[in-house]
Amino acid sequence: MDDHTVSFGAALRHHRRQQGLSLRQLAGLVAYSPGWLSKIENGMSTPTMQLARLCDRELAAEGVLAALAGSAADDLPPRLRPAQLPPSTTGFIGRERELRNLDALLAHSTETGLPLTVAIDGPAGVGKSALMIRWAGQVSGSFPGGVLYRDLRGSSPDAEPVRPTEALADFLIALRVCPPAVPADLEQRAAMFRSLLAGLRMLVILDNAADSRQVAPLLPGTAGCAAVVTSRRRLTGIAVRAGASKIPLGPMSPAESVALLCAVVGPDRVLAEADAAGKLARHCAHLPLALRIAAERLAARPHRSLALLAEELDDEKSRLDLLADADDPHLALRSAFFGSYRDLDPEAARAFRLLGLHPDGRLEAAVAAGLIGRPLGHTRRLLESLVSVHLLEETGPDRYRLATLLRAYAAERAGDEEARVGADDPGPTAR
Ligand SMILES: Nc1ncnc2c1ncn2[C@@H]1O[C@H](COP(=O)(O)OP(=O)(O)O)[C@@H](O)[C@H]1O
Ligand SMILES: [Mg+2]
Incomplete structure (x- = not known):
C-alpha cells in the first residue's frame, strides 16, 4: 500500500461524506461496484485516473482527487500546485556569485539525476533568506510540481523552532492530503511526504533552520526535487548525511553596500555624498540588515545628510541604538543577534x-x-x-x-x- 493510495482513499471518503452520500449511492453515480470503492477508500486498491475524475465531478471536489490520483507533476492543474514562496525583497542587490553558484548546482543535479540539497549559512541579517527567495523565484518555473516554503523559526528572537512533525503536516495538507489522513507519527509523516514527492518536480524551501535534526525529515530525497535551507548554524549534519552543498554567505562588498543604499535612499542623494556613503556602509559592517535599517532611516528624513548619520555611527556604543527601527521592534540588529545568542x-x-x-x-x-x-x-x-x-x-x-x-x-x-x-x-x- 503506498502513501498516494492511502491519501487518495482518505480524501475520497472525506468528500463522499461531505456530500452526504453512502458508498452505494456513490457507486451508482460513477458506475463502479460499492466493494471496489470501499477497497479504494481503505487504501487497498489504486484508483484509475478516470474514476478519480468521475468522483471529482460527482463530489464537487474541484480536481483534488484527480490531482491525488496522478503522481505526475504536470497533471497538477495550476490552482492545485503549492506556490508558497513569499515575495522577493524589493530592490534586491548583487549576490551574483551566489546566484550563479545556485544555478550551477541545480544544472548539475538535473544532469546527474541526483536530488539537490543546498544549505545557505551565515550570520544574522546577512541576507540568507533574501538570497534564497530571490533564487527560488527565478527558478520556480523549472519546478512544475510547485514550491513549498516554511519558516522553521530556528533563530527567531521570540518564538520556539517549529517541530518537524508540524511542518510535515502543513506540507502534506499543501499537497492535498486531507487532514484526517495525515498520520500521527513523525516517521510516517516523513515517509508519506517523500512518497508524495516521488515523481514530482518540487522545490522545498526551509528558511531559518535550527539544526540538521530539524531539517532532515523535511528533505525530499528524490531526483527532480530540490531543497534549499537557510540557517545561522553550519548544517554539517545534512551535509554529511544528505550530501548537501553548502553556500556560506558573508557581508556584501562595498560596491553592493552602496548600491543597496542607492536603491532605498535614491542614487542622487547617495552619490552626492559618496565618501559618507562609504563610511556609513563600513559602520554597518556591510551587513544588509544594518544597511537596510540605516537606509530606511535616511529615506524617512529627506533633509538629513548621510555624513551626519555616518558621524553618529562613529560611536560604537550608540550603533545598536541607531540601527533599530522605532516602528518595528523586529527590525533591529539587537533582536537579530539575540536570536543567535539566546540558544x-x-x-x-x-x-x-x-x-x-x-x-x-x-x-x-x-x-x-x-x-x-x-x-x-x-x-x-x-x-x-x-x-x-x-x-x-x-x-x-x-x-x-x-x-x-x-x-x-x-x-x-x-x-x-x-x-x-x-x-x-x-x-x-x-x-
Ligand atoms: N541582496 C540584497 N539586496 C537588498 N536587500 C537585501 C539583500 N539581502 C538582504 N537584504 C535585506 O536585508 C535584511 C536582512 O536580510 P535577510 O535575508 O532577512 O537576512 P538573514 O536571512 O540572513 O537573517 C532584509 O531586510 C533584506 O530585505
Ligand atoms: Mg532569514
Missing part, C-alpha cells in the same frame, strides 16, 4: 559576552582563554561553538575575529549580565 549554552554565552570586552575583537585563542578564564583546550571548544553559529569568525589557525557590531552587542550583554552571573560564578581573572 547558546550558558558557558558559550558567557564566553561571547566576555569576548565583547576585547578592545578590537581580533584575538588569538590564548588571549581569549585569558579573557574567559578557562584553559586553552576548553576555550577552543567554546570558540568553535560560537563560530558554528556565526557569532565569531575564524580568520586563521587559532585566530578569531568578533565583528564590530557583534562586539558592541556582546559588550552590552556583558554590562547587563556579568554582574548578575558573577554573583555565583568566580568569573574571569583577566577583565
Whole structure:
C-alpha cells in the first residue's frame, strides 16, 4: 500500500461524506461496484485516473482527487500546485556569485539525476533568506510540481523552532492530503511526504533552520526535487548525511553596500555624498540588515545628510541604538543577534559576552582563554561553538575575529549580565 493510495482513499471518503452520500449511492453515480470503492477508500486498491475524475465531478471536489490520483507533476492543474514562496525583497542587490553558484548546482543535479540539497549559512541579517527567495523565484518555473516554503523559526528572537512533525503536516495538507489522513507519527509523516514527492518536480524551501535534526525529515530525497535551507548554524549534519552543498554567505562588498543604499535612499542623494556613503556602509559592517535599517532611516528624513548619520555611527556604543527601527521592534540588529545568542549554552554565552570586552575583537585563542578564564583546550571548544553559529569568525589557525557590531552587542550583554552571573560564578581573572 503506498502513501498516494492511502491519501487518495482518505480524501475520497472525506468528500463522499461531505456530500452526504453512502458508498452505494456513490457507486451508482460513477458506475463502479460499492466493494471496489470501499477497497479504494481503505487504501487497498489504486484508483484509475478516470474514476478519480468521475468522483471529482460527482463530489464537487474541484480536481483534488484527480490531482491525488496522478503522481505526475504536470497533471497538477495550476490552482492545485503549492506556490508558497513569499515575495522577493524589493530592490534586491548583487549576490551574483551566489546566484550563479545556485544555478550551477541545480544544472548539475538535473544532469546527474541526483536530488539537490543546498544549505545557505551565515550570520544574522546577512541576507540568507533574501538570497534564497530571490533564487527560488527565478527558478520556480523549472519546478512544475510547485514550491513549498516554511519558516522553521530556528533563530527567531521570540518564538520556539517549529517541530518537524508540524511542518510535515502543513506540507502534506499543501499537497492535498486531507487532514484526517495525515498520520500521527513523525516517521510516517516523513515517509508519506517523500512518497508524495516521488515523481514530482518540487522545490522545498526551509528558511531559518535550527539544526540538521530539524531539517532532515523535511528533505525530499528524490531526483527532480530540490531543497534549499537557510540557517545561522553550519548544517554539517545534512551535509554529511544528505550530501548537501553548502553556500556560506558573508557581508556584501562595498560596491553592493552602496548600491543597496542607492536603491532605498535614491542614487542622487547617495552619490552626492559618496565618501559618507562609504563610511556609513563600513559602520554597518556591510551587513544588509544594518544597511537596510540605516537606509530606511535616511529615506524617512529627506533633509538629513548621510555624513551626519555616518558621524553618529562613529560611536560604537550608540550603533545598536541607531540601527533599530522605532516602528518595528523586529527590525533591529539587537533582536537579530539575540536570536543567535539566546540558544547558546550558558558557558558559550558567557564566553561571547566576555569576548565583547576585547578592545578590537581580533584575538588569538590564548588571549581569549585569558579573557574567559578557562584553559586553552576548553576555550577552543567554546570558540568553535560560537563560530558554528556565526557569532565569531575564524580568520586563521587559532585566530578569531568578533565583528564590530557583534562586539558592541556582546559588550552590552556583558554590562547587563556579568554582574548578575558573577554573583555565583568566580568569573574571569583577566577583565
Ligand atoms: N541582496 C540584497 N539586496 C537588498 N536587500 C537585501 C539583500 N539581502 C538582504 N537584504 C535585506 O536585508 C535584511 C536582512 O536580510 P535577510 O535575508 O532577512 O537576512 P538573514 O536571512 O540572513 O537573517 C532584509 O531586510 C533584506 O530585505
Ligand atoms: Mg532569514
